[in-house]
Amino acid sequence: MRKKTVEEYIETIDALERREGRAQTGMIAQEIAVRPPSVTEMLRKLEKGGLIEYKSYSGAILTPTGRRMACDLQKKHRIVASFLEMLGVDHDIAEADACQIEHHVSSETAERLRLFVEYLRNSPPGRGCTEHFERYCRERER
Amino acid sequence: MRKKTVEEYIETIDALERREGRAQTGMIAQEIAVRPPSVTEMLRKLEKGGLIEYKSYSGAILTPTGRRMACDLQKKHRIVASFLEMLGVDHDIAEADACQIEHHVSSETAERLRLFVEYLRNSPPGRGCTEHFERYCRERER
DNA sequence: GCATCCTTTTAGGTTTGCCTAAATGATCGG
DNA sequence: CCGATCATTTAGGCAAACCTAAAAGGATGC
Structure with missing residues (x-):
């Protein structure tokens, strides 16, 4: 697999602290599919x-x-994943893409996207942009 | 700077072929801010x-x-950059983000986003989702 | 208190992309 | 055609993130 970045280690440690109460070398290694010595070094x-x-x-x-x-990373992840799902992207693909994109989206863009997701959520049912978009997609397919 | 990926080299070679008619070691090196021997190796x-x-x-x-x-990369870049700009992200930031995201967006997501951008463009002036969104943002700021 | 077992670290090696310095190839004026 | 010049490649190294095998630390049962 690809090389792990600092950000991936940090996310993993955070997840383990929450889920297991602590983040030990071996747990981290398992989580990111790397050998313990590599973790020690990175730590x-x-x-x-x-x-x-x-x-x-x-x-x-x-x-x-x-x-x-x-x-910050988790927030970006959630924003991107929500947006993609609202767009109609398959759940698993949206998640996978968000895992990558969260590391490459600027804070400015993330904030703007967050607002957009909020806006989409707040639009009245049946009248919202996403519904119109879905209709647009269906019509386009003929 | 960061390590250059295969995709970045391919994009650069493509750009040079179009712009200059050919892509030579030195030109590529200059373009991606790397020394010529590194380019030879990558080529x-x-x-x-x-x-x-x-x-x-x-x-x-x-x-x-x-x-x-x-x-494929160029297409993804354009889709992402257009979308971000439509969202109101500053041009330079949208471009910079697109440069990164283009390497991490799946084709499925890109296609879906392309449709969405097309849909936004086709909505009647004054009635479109982007206008509503802008209004939403302005109101939210009070 | 100590032997055992499991986890972690140390030691030493690989790969990848980058570097500098030196050697080689190509091109162009005379 | 020949030499000067410029671009490119070769040679040899470095750094980062990974690996395996071996050594060391810590915890647990007796």
Whole structure:
């Protein structure tokens, strides 16, 4: 598989902290399909970058900075995934795409998209842009 | 800067072929801000992958496969960039984001987004979703 | 308290894309 | 045709993220 980025490690640690209460080397390794030694190495790097606290043999804990990064990514993920699903993209594909795109969308764009999703959600049922769009798609198919 | 991907090389070669008539090592190097030896190396790799034709000292020529990849990327780029601009994202940011996202959007999603952009463009002036959205944004700001 | 077992780290190696410096190929004026 | 010049390639290295195998740390049962 592809090389894992700092952001992927941070997301994984965040997920594990929430789900399991802590993020240990082996758990992280399993989660991102990498061997434990690679995780150890990366954890040191993340610590130097101020994203986690790390001591040998005691797992990783996100710092406030790290946590902020994780939240930001999760937020972007949700925005992108929601939008794609509203557009009619298949759930699994929307999720997979969002996993990638969350790492490449600027905050400005994400905020704008968030507003757009909110707007779509708030439009009255049967009158909203998504309904019109679906109709448009169906008609176009003839 | 970040490491250049196969796709970035292919896009650059395509652009140079169109703009300058050919894509030589030095031109490619300049374009993607990398030294010529790195380009030589990558060109060999691209050739092995069947994306370009390459002989020492004679530049690169996209194969049909390579050209298809370039077109696909360009199409995705345009779709994403148009959409973001329609959403009100600043032009430069939309472009920059599209440059990244084009490499991570699935064809399914891109096609769906293309339809959506088409739908937005075809909605009657003053009645379209984008106008409603803009109004929504303005109102929300109070 | 210690032996065992499991997890983690250390040590050493691979791959990939990039680099610089040096060598080679191509082209062009005379 | 020959040499100068410029572009390209070769040679040799570096860094990052990964790997395997072996060593070391920590926890648990007796």
